[in-house]
Amino acid sequence: VWVPIALSLWLAGDIGSGIGMTAYGFIIIGGVDNVARFLLQKVLADIHPLITIFGVLIGIPMFGFWGVIFGPLLLSLFVLFFNMYRHEYIPGSTAQPRVTTRMKSRKFSIPRYKKTKENNLKTS
Known part of the structure; x- marks a missing residue:
């Protein structure tokens, strides 16, 4: 979004604001985007x-x-498969495939269908 704004400021002749917007876009927006992406992927x-x-x-x-x-x-899948291979087939290896269990605390259940007299359809 900041690129068209900076470009329009440059083309309108407001060079100072164009430089300021370009610097703001590269440093602030780009920096926050790159840092936030890595942190979110880690967490x-x-x-x-x-x-x-x-x-x-x-x-x-x-x-x-x-x-x-x-x-x-694909690289994270390669690392996962490599660790699984080391764990299964290399004797004495201490490599353990990492499994995250963040969803373990949530209990999911499938509701069961109970057959009652109201559920029976009579065809006559």
């Missing part, structure tokens, strides 16, 4: 920030724009 998905960085750096050359999304996802 919500328990993904190390380096997996995200390397996933994006590897994913963009391989998949183009979609590498931003699929790069970190």
